[in-house]
Amino acid sequence: MKDKDKTTIYDISKKLNVSAATVSRALNDSPKISASTKELVLKTAREMNYKQNRLALALKSGKSNNVGVIVPYINRNFFSSVIRGIEEELTPHGYHVIICQTHENVEFEAEQINALLDTQIDGIFMSVSKTTVNTDHIQKVIDQGTPLVFFDRKKEIAGVSAVTVDDFKGGFMATEHLIKQGCRRIAHFSGDLNLEIYTNRYEGYKAALKRYDIPYYPELVMMVSSKIESGAAALAKLWELKEKPDAIFSAGDHNALGAIQELRRKNVKIPDDICVVGFSNEPFTKYMELPITSVDQTPQIMGKIAAEVFLEQIEGKQTLTIEKKVVLTPELCIRASSDRKGKIVNHASILKAK
Amino acid sequence: MKDKDKTTIYDISKKLNVSAATVSRALNDSPKISASTKELVLKTAREMNYKQNRLALALKSGKSNNVGVIVPYINRNFFSSVIRGIEEELTPHGYHVIICQTHENVEFEAEQINALLDTQIDGIFMSVSKTTVNTDHIQKVIDQGTPLVFFDRKKEIAGVSAVTVDDFKGGFMATEHLIKQGCRRIAHFSGDLNLEIYTNRYEGYKAALKRYDIPYYPELVMMVSSKIESGAAALAKLWELKEKPDAIFSAGDHNALGAIQELRRKNVKIPDDICVVGFSNEPFTKYMELPITSVDQTPQIMGKIAAEVFLEQIEGKQTLTIEKKVVLTPELCIRASSDRKGKIVNHASILKAK
DNA sequence: AGTAATTTTGTAATCGATTACCTGAAATTT
DNA sequence: AAATTTCAGGTAATCGATTACAAAATTACT
Numbered sequence: 001m002k003d004k005d006k007t008t009i010y011d012i013s014k015k016l017n018v019s020a021a022t023v024s025r026a027l028n029d030s031p032k033i034s035a036s037t038k039e040l041v042l043k044t045a046r047e048m049n050y051k052q053n054r055l056a057l058a059l060k061s062g063k064s065n066n067v068g069v070i071v072p073y074i075n076r077n078f079f080s081s082v083i084r085g086i087e088e089e090l091t092p093h094g095y096h097v098i099i100c101q102t103h104e105n106v107e108f109e110a111e112q113i114n115a116l117l118d119t120q121i122d123g124i125f126m127s128v129s130k131t132t133v134n135t136d137h138i139q140k141v142i143d144q145g146t147p148l149v150f151f152d153r154k155k156e157i158a159g160v161s162a163v164t165v166d167d168f169k170g171g172f173m174a175t176e177h178l179i180k181q182g183c184r185r186i187a188h189f190s191g192d193l194n195l196e197i198y199t200n201r202y203e204g205y206k207a208a209l210k211r212y213d214i215p216y217y218p219e220l221v222m223m224v225s226s227k228i229e230s231g232a233a234a235l236a237k238l239w240e241l242k243e244k245p246d247a248i249f250s251a252g253d254h255n256a257l258g259a260i261q262e263l264r265r266k267n268v269k270i271p272d273d274i275c276v277v278g279f280s281n282e283p284f285t286k287y288m289e290l291p292i293t294s295v296d297q298t299p300q301i302m303g304k305i306a307a308e309v310f311l312e313q314i315e316g317k318q319t320l321t322i323e324k325k326v327v328l329t330p331e332l333c334i335r336a337s338s339d340r341k342g343k344i345v346n347h348a349s350i351l352k353a354k
Numbered sequence: 355m356k357d358k359d360k361t362t363i364y365d366i367s368k369k370l371n372v373s374a375a376t377v378s379r380a381l382n383d384s385p386k387i388s389a390s391t392k393e394l395v396l397k398t399a400r401e402m403n404y405k406q407n408r409l410a411l412a413l414k415s416g417k418s419n420n421v422g423v424i425v426p427y428i429n430r431n432f433f434s435s436v437i438r439g440i441e442e443e444l445t446p447h448g449y450h451v452i453i454c455q456t457h458e459n460v461e462f463e464a465e466q467i468n469a470l471l472d473t474q475i476d477g478i479f480m481s482v483s484k485t486t487v488n489t490d491h492i493q494k495v496i497d498q499g500t501p502l503v504f505f506d507r508k509k510e511i512a513g514v515s516a517v518t519v520d521d522f523k524g525g526f527m528a529t530e531h532l533i534k535q536g537c538r539r540i541a542h543f544s545g546d547l548n549l550e551i552y553t554n555r556y557e558g559y560k561a562a563l564k565r566y567d568i569p570y571y572p573e574l575v576m577m578v579s580s581k582i583e584s585g586a587a588a589l590a591k592l593w594e595l596k597e598k599p600d601a602i603f604s605a606g607d608h609n610a611l612g613a614i615q616e617l618r619r620k621n622v623k624i625p626d627d628i629c630v631v632g633f634s635n636e637p638f639t640k641y642m643e644l645p646i647t648s649v650d651q652t653p654q655i656m657g658k659i660a661a662e663v664f665l666e667q668i669e670g671k672q673t674l675t676i677e678k679k680v681v682l683t684p685e686l687c688i689r690a691s692s693d694r695k696g697k698i699v700n701h702a703s704i705l706k707a708k
Numbered sequence: 709a710g711t712a713a714t715t716t717t718g719t720a721a722t723c724g725a726t727t728a729c730c731t732g733a734a735a736t737t738t
Numbered sequence: 739a740a741a742t743t744t745c746a747g748g749t750a751a752t753c754g755a756t757t758a759c760a761a762a763a764t765t766a767c768t
Binding site: 364406413 | 725726727
């Protein structure tokens with residue numbers, strides 16, 4: 001029953017003794033075709049199990065109806081959620097989503113971009129890798145005239161739209177929340193400062209301290225990779241300080257978790273002795289026995305909006321390159337790891353605060 | 355600098371005053387072309403920034419070099435990990451991975467299959483939705499002669515390869531482990547029995563009970579959807595029994611977590627009073643303060659092997675349809691929620707056990 | 709009826725690359 | 739020197755669908 005030899009419009013045209021053009025027009029419901037032939041063609045097409053070969057169409061039209069999404073790893077909750085948002089917005093418009101991973105490696109990133117451009121993709125969505133400094137490979141996308149939309153991790157490139165979350169605000173909100181819980185020596189775990197997202201969270205943190213007249217202690221800020229062990233190690237280091245912190249705002253959830261685990265080992269009470277806030281709102285943060293406060297980046301919405309930006313760009317007149325920057329507002333999810341519920345904590349560092 | 359008007363082999367042929375055939379052959383390193391022209395063509399192609407239009411190639415060859423992956427939701431850890439495995443195995447072979455979601459809805463599933471077949475996909479990987487009973491839409495894939503590989507959730511269809519995990523064994527191992535911890539009244543949270551994975555886990559559970567001469571109590575087996583609240587509700591119901599269970603083997607991690615949360619509320623000691631084992635080894639299970647024992651399905655390996663099966667099928671002579679069934683061995687990750695560390699628990703139900 | 713206007717359908721080029729088959733020239737053989 | 743190979747490259751068909759332009763068939767109108 002294998003009909004690998006698929007039916008084409010020529011097969012139909014031969015069978016009906018009409019031209020392929022007529023068949024094509026009938027199938028596309030062209031007004032130039034009489035109702036009777038239209039019906040006949042449609043019926044025959046159905047009978048012969050005709051399927052339009054979209055490759056031929058793509059070649060003719062120059063549109064593949066495929067878009068590429070490039071992320072570091074697809075099995076990270078954040079990225080797969082963004083992709084879900086993109087897929088759900090684009091599928092109804094007839095697009096298919098091709099996924100590519102970079103493994104945080106700029107060379108893979110360049111290869112993936114090239115491979116995608118080769119396949120006549122209609123657009124690219126990407127979150128750059130940590131190791132991306134030089135952006136020539138990305139510039140090529142623009143030079144080709146292929147729409148490009150950054151999400152979350154972007155680079156400043158003229159003519160490229162981007163959908164991000166307000167990381168500065170996220171950092172500010174998290175820090176402000178900690179201050180309002182009575183914390184005064186707030187440590188910060190930052191990430192790779194090559195990425196804007198981390199510098200922005202860091203800046204938000206500093207701005208909140210300033211806003212509330214809280215001194216900034218450089219020794220409380222550390223670069224911590226986004227792994228549990230790194231968080232635990234970072235906390236251990238912090239604990240060697242004479243004056244220990246009474247809060248941690250981490251730019252990631254995994255290392256926040258590592259810090260919490262280490263604190264437990266040290267029998268430090270959370271949130272009484274120290275409050276902890278993470279970033280990303282990974283599913284596990286709310287599942288914990290001690291749920292972790294975190295900043296939600298609304299990834300699925302981010303994907304949906306990135307897709308909308310792309311569609312606008314495609315469907316709008318491509319006379320001028322549109323460069324749209326959408327910044328989403330993050331949401332602080334307050335949970336037990338930092339919620340003192342109004343209870344005033346008699347902590348040394350608070351007494352010291354002016 | 356927008357060169358949307360991409361260079362074709364004709365542009366090169368015109369510039370060099372040779373035929374397009376020569377250019378094509380030179381680019382493909384055909385032995386019919388002299389070294390000198392080859393070099394010239396290659397150089398010119400580079401200068402003109404030539405990119406092969408793979409759509410044209412695809413149309414000519416009938417191979418799109420795209421495969422489709424159909425899953426319920428891509429932002430579930432299990433599925434995104436499988437997809438990662440597929441992507442990493444297939445990318446080096448020049449394939450691109452298109453992702454599609456079904457939202458556990460058989461109608462979406464059928465639509466996605468049709469859309470993929472329309473685009474001349476070279477193969478389909480899928481995990482069927484919970485609501486898939488009738489499989490006519492899947493049969494169409496085979497009838498078209500398109501390679502199809504099921505992973506995890508499969509249906510019995512002649513000629514379709516499948517890569518799964520040994521769910522029976524997983525269920526058996528989990529239950530056996532609980533028995534060895536001294537548990538004798540083991541409850542089971544099952545899932546939608548329309549899916550083989552759940553019936554197999556259930557069968558594994560029953561087989562283990564039988565093997566160790568432990569009575570099977572129907573009232574301890576419940577259908578529980580894979581949500582936290584469902585797990586909590588199921589536990590509450592179990593707790594209305596005169597004789598309460600001393601262990602739970604859940605076919606999912608989320609509802610196992612829900613049960614644990616409910617047990618905490620009831621101040622039941624885990625693992626002393628009751629042991630809990632989940633299934634899937636979701637990341638959160640090992641992050642908990644009380645880490646949850648679970649069965650790992652090695653999703654990334656599953657994806658990699660599914661891709662290998664596909665490649666074999668494609669590259670092997672397609673004279674006869676190969677139907678390959680690969681069954682992976684799951685891994686039991688024993689954690690605190692069920693690890694009594696050899697301690698004998700003096701529990702009523704144990705005393706009752708013969 | 710004869711011509712113009714309109715409707716319906718056909719012809720052939722096109723999208724870009726590949727390739728079976730053919731040709732002309734140089735190299736080799738006898 | 740004539741005949742035969744070999745080499746390098748050209749011609750044109752092909753993959754399947756669309757569409758500008760041309761042509762035929764039908765209808766309308768005087």
